[in-house]
Amino acid sequence: MVGWWIFGPHPKATTSDAIQPAKISDNSAEATIPPPAPPAPVEQKRPEIKMVSDKPMFGTMDLGGWSDPGFGALTEKVVRAALRDPDSAIFTDMFLVGDRKYKKSYPLTVCGYVNAKNGFGGYAGKQNFVYIPITEQLLIGNSAAALWNRMCAGKHIG
Numbered sequence: 001m002v003g004w005w006i007f008g009p010h011p012k013a014t015t016s017d018a019i020q021p022a023k024i025s026d027n028s029a030e031a032t033i034p035p036p037a038p039p040a041p042v043e044q045k046r047p048e049i050k051m052v053s054d055k056p057m058f059g060t061m062d063l064g065g066w067s068d069p070g071f072g073a074l075t076e077k078v079v080r081a082a083l084r085d086p087d088s089a090i091f092t093d094m095f096l097v098g099d100r101k102y103k104k105s106y107p108l109t110v111c112g113y114v115n116a117k118n119g120f121g122g123y124a125g126k127q128n129f130v131y132i133p134i135t136e137q138l139l140i141g142n143s144a145a146a147l148w149n150r151m152c153a154g155k156h157i158g
Helices: 071-082 141-151
Strands: 060-062 090-097 109-115 127-132 137-140
Touching (some): 071 090, 109 141, 137 141
Antiparallel strands (some): 109 127, 127 137
């Protein structure tokens, strides 16, 4: 029975149980062991999602990680460009909606909250935003209330 303690072999282990070092022959060809081949890269594909449809596509999808088809980063870039202090933006609860009709179609809509510094240097508080990528329409705060209620609030399918 071989057992190792933090400070060496177990006191009751016999010498025959101890791990013996590997013997290396004098022949250099036999002693050379090639390094293992690196694993093949695994290509992860983001899900493909249409920007607009004539019928509901899905209820909601949380944004972030590999499940995000790229709308999270796009939305953050657009929202940051509209803020007074873009580097201070903190995004929370962003999700993608595809089940609400708007102007005769069902466009993908990104909903979420952003908190950023105002002109006085303090955080203004969490404000909701709505972004429709196909029309490049972005509304933040009080101006987003009506569109938020129409596209983001309430129960979604799925």
